[in-house]
Amino acid sequence: MGIQNNIHETISSLTSAEKRAAHALLANYPSVGLATVAEFASEAATSAPTILRFVARLGFESYPDFQRALRSEIEAGLLSPLQKRHPDTHLNEPEPTTISQHVECVDQNMRTTLNAVPKSEFESACNLISDTKSGVYFLGGRFTDAIAAYMASHLRIVRPGIRRFNGQVSTWNDQILDIKPGDVAVILDIRRYQKDLLDVAKALTNRKVKIILITDVWLSPVSKYAKIVLPCGIETEHTWDSNAALFILAEAIIVSVTRANWNKTRKRLQAIEDLHWNKTE
Amino acid sequence: MGIQNNIHETISSLTSAEKRAAHALLANYPSVGLATVAEFASEAATSAPTILRFVARLGFESYPDFQRALRSEIEAGLLSPLQKRHPDTHLNEPEPTTISQHVECVDQNMRTTLNAVPKSEFESACNLISDTKSGVYFLGGRFTDAIAAYMASHLRIVRPGIRRFNGQVSTWNDQILDIKPGDVAVILDIRRYQKDLLDVAKALTNRKVKIILITDVWLSPVSKYAKIVLPCGIETEHTWDSNAALFILAEAIIVSVTRANWNKTRKRLQAIEDLHWNKTE
DNA sequence: ATTCTTTTGTAACATTAATTCCGAAAACAA
DNA sequence: TTGTTTTCGGAATTAATGTTACAAAAGAAT
Incomplete structure (x- = not known):
């Protein structure tokens, strides 16, 4: 062809x-x-x-x-098949393994993400999350919820007012009632987009909650309600999409928000560290 | 421009x-x-x-x-600067941002991980997890628990017998009682190693449970009890360590285990997809 | 709640582009 | 050369696209 x-x-x-x-x-x-x-x-x-x-x-x-x-x-991407394969891995390729293949795949997706996420959008998102005047709620889909949890577990240390939607889908609507207008919600939704997330997003919008959406490059329908959209590369050559780019983006947000709240964070860090972590010996 | x-x-x-x-x-x-x-x-x-x-x-x-x-x-030929390889993008570097810096950092850690994880260890780990005769339990630390959850959420679809340690640390010991000798436990633990994880690992070993440890290159003390150790790069230039490499390794394991159980998986995938995901419209 | 401003889509409009027709030019054969 | 066939491009036709004006909707401000 x-x-x-x-x-x-x-x-x-x-x-x-x-x-x-x-x-x-x-x-x-x-x-x-x-x-x-x-x-x-x-x-x-x-x-x-x-x-x-x-x-x-x-x-x-x-x-x-x-x-x-x-x-x-x-x-x-049929275009430029010359640039397709890395020019620097000439010979002696160390035989591809599952890991190395996946690493290359993630590498691609990271760079796609880098391209798809405008600097200003990223910064706006970080600013919203950094603002301690409003609460920040995290919610993910079937697989991405783990990433929501990951973000929350870090940011809880950085600032107060971090919450997660947890438990059964059916209880989400109740949880919305605790959220105040002007608060921020971080929603993660990648393809095989979940309708329940869309419903929550709509409800949140009605309550004047600012939505930050982390999604794939094809954009979840939630983007309609989102104030900020951060699209990530997720494509692979097999069954599962890769959420690694979302994870990395999440880490970048954590880094950025930590910097913004550094003065307050360092004390909390020390305190929580002593309190929560039990030393190995 | x-x-x-x-x-x-x-x-x-x-x-x-x-x-x-x-x-x-x-x-x-x-x-x-x-x-x-x-x-x-x-x-x-x-x-x-x-x-x-x-x-x-x-x-x-x-x-x-x-x-x-x-x-x-x-x-x-300006097209596809995304597919461009990093080392040679000398000219027109688009100024480093928080994201791009983090992407480079993760890139490093990915490649470190690639070197640190022996192919045979990786495969053994996948084989253990693929074996449906034994149950597989997932447990992570303060931050890595999200990754444990991520793995479990996928593997639950791939095969039966996937469980997570959940809830309070104090209840973990009770949960150990459900685990049968010969079962497999995947533990994630990176530095600021948690003592409670070490305790669980010891208890599990006593019950003849095979432990797969995902850790950093300095190796959690849990490695003492682990049958298989998969070390990852986690270093960054700032406060937080990066768990991205663990996440990516986790995804690679998911891919590999999915392949191994493919025939059984495809049916489950279809069934669960229809059942669980509610279509957007 | 009401007004004002901003944003957004509908529908008509104007412009441009794709397509077709047909005759002229070129190529080839006798 | 002459007749025949093929190739080609100018010009008219038709289809489509881009553009603009305006009104409805959404949102912000009072």
Whole structure:
């Protein structure tokens, strides 16, 4: 498959003007193909109809159809297969193991996340969580709830007013009643989005609660109600999505909020440490 | 420059519908931007005019103008800076942020972990957890307990006999009584090692329970009782240690165990999915 | 609650682009 | 050269897209 291959196979049966079109496209693939027919034509030093005939020969119904195909190639990352594999792992790859494969996968997702989360959004989120005047509530989905717990367990030390939605889904609505307008809710929801989370988000919005949503790049429907959306890469090659990027983002938030509340935190840290942790010896 | 940067700088001043547009574009950059306004709008769950306003905010004269800019980025090969490898992104480093710093830090720890965990140990651990003849119990420390919960929530779907130590520390000893000799316990413990975990480990060993320990590279004292030890990198430059590597290792275990039990899993997956997740609409 | 401001989508509009038609030019054969 | 076939591009047609104006809805402020 792949449009480029398609061109290579077809090119011999093309007329000379059409060949020019083919070469123009291959020359700087795929950008000219994403322009208008007229621009493509002028790039190939030919006329619009020739471009259309060319595209038809490749087997596309129409020019927009052809462009759609190009775009989906870009999405699929088929583009630049040279950059696809790391340039620096030349030879002596130490044979991929489950762990190393997963590490590479997480690496990808981390960087996707880095791209998808605007700095300003991240900072706004941290500011909201840092503000000790409002309470902060944590809630996650089936799998992401563990990450909510992780965040809460740290931030509890950093500042007061940290709460979690816990227990049965059916009790969530009761718990909402404790939340005051102006408070902050951090919701985690990745695909196979959970309807109950959406319902809670709606209810929270009605109570004027500011929602920070941590989700995947396709955005949970909760984003509709969220004041801040932090999208993460989660894709893998197998059954389970990876929540590692969410976890890492969560840690980054913890770091940032800790910095913001540092003066208050250090005392608490000391106190809680002495109190709670029992030394090994 | 670069349009993505442009978006990151502008996004904070956008209205919520416009933000959705921004996120939709960042989500799979740049392909949606190359589609028609209408398609872009539907992807961002908004209307065409919002897209146009969004594009205008980015400083483009018109939508075609905006698309031209995207195309010239593709030509310039600026595309996929996300897939770029870190060591060689010398030029145009986009200034380190809290997130990017943390990502680099986690990257380090991941690779440390990769070196520290012997392939054979990892596989043995997975084999133990895969064996449905014995129950598997999960227990973590103050912060790592969330990871224990994360593992359990997945593995519960993969196989029966998954349990967690839950609730108060004081009740743990009671819970040990339920565990049969030959069962498996996965314990997570990183520095500021917890004495109570050590106590549990000792008790478990007395009951002939096989312990899999996930810890840091300095090894929790629980390692004395553990059959298998999986050490992870956790170091950071600030207050908190990072548990990301543990999380990733946990995910790798989940993947591996899922593969081993795949035939049994797929049915359970389907069943539970239908039952538990309530569809969005 | 009421007003004002801001945001957002609907619908009409204007513009641009894709497509088709057809004749001219080129290529080839006799 | 002449007739025939194929290729190609100009120009009109049609379809689609981008754009704008305006009104409804949402939200903030009083």
